[in-house]
Amino acid sequence: MEYKEIKIDFLYGENFISYVCPYEKIAAIKSTPGIYSWHIRIKKKHQMHHLLSLFGNISIQAEVKSTLRLKYQGELKKQIGNINTNSLDDVTLFSDSIFSVNYPLYIGISTNLNKRLTTHKRQFEKQLGKLNPDLSTEIPADSDVESEYFGLRLAKIWPKKLSTDCLFVKFTIPRKCIDNCISRSINCHQECIKKVTEDLLYCETFLNTIFNPVFGRR
Numbered sequence: 670m671e672y673k674e675i676k677i678d679f680l681y682g683e684n685f686i687s688y689v690c691p692y693e694k695i696a697a698i699k700s701t702p703g704i705y706s707w708h709i710r711i712k713k714k715h716q717m718h719h720l721l722s723l724f725g726n727i728s729i730q731a732e733v734k735s736t737l738r739l740k741y742q743g744e745l746k747k748q749i750g751n752i753n754t755n756s757l758d759d760v761t762l763f764s765d766s767i768f769s770v771n772y773p774l775y776i777g778i779s780t781n782l783n784k785r786l787t788t789h790k791r792q793f794e795k796q797l798g799k800l801n802p803d804l805s806t807e808i809p810a811d812s813d814v815e816s817e818y819f820g821l822r823l824a825k826i827w828p829k830k831l832s833t834d835c836l837f838v839k840f841t842i843p844r845k846c847i848d849n850c851i852s853r854s855i856n857c858h859q860e861c862i863k864k865v866t867e868d869l870l871y872c873e874t875f876l877n878t879i880f881n882p883v884f885g886r887r
């Protein structure tokens with residue numbers, strides 16, 4: 670399978686188009702502007718345990734203000750209660766559910782989805798090979814460097830035994846580009862990119878605000 674277009678008609682005249690792409694097929698994504706999100710799926714029972722350890726390693730930086738100028742600062746780790754991963758019989762039900770709910774690990778936009786997502790994949794795999802990823806530097810937003818930062822943060826807590834092909838991406842392409850560029854097999858040019866960039870930025874901010882992905886920008 671390459672990636673797949675999902676078109677849903679809700680029977681009242683409107684329809685929705687998005688795309689789903691397996692981790693291994695990211696290189697096949699077209700060089701078009703769009704919004705993308707990273708997700709995770711599970712195929713086998715033992716991976717449920719690794720998934721719990723992934724989310725159990727997620728933390729946020731917190732600051733609490735007290736009286737006068739007293740502040741409390743530190744890292745808050747997500748606490749996952751005891752979930753017995755052995756008590757489930759129907760792993761397919763679990764796999765389908767987690768795929769259906771589709772919690773985003775990261776949401777971003779790019780003027781070239783192919784370039785951005787292949788960079789994410791490459792940087793993630795590069796960081797996985799490193800022993801002590803460096804998290805100290807300031808990263809400019811929406812750049813290749815920022816891509817590395819996402820790959821780095823994910824790689825830092827990625828359970829070694831969880832296969833990377835559990836990752837997949839979803840993306841949305843502006844209809845203008847689907848109709849005018851992709852359907853006619855022409856590449857998006859500067860004019861076309863300029864027209865959609867502002868709206869992509871708006872959607873990215875809105876989605877990040879309401880969904881709050883765990884690896885979202887700080």
Ligand SMILES: [Zn+2]
Binds near residue numbers: 845856
């Ligand atoms: Zn276009």
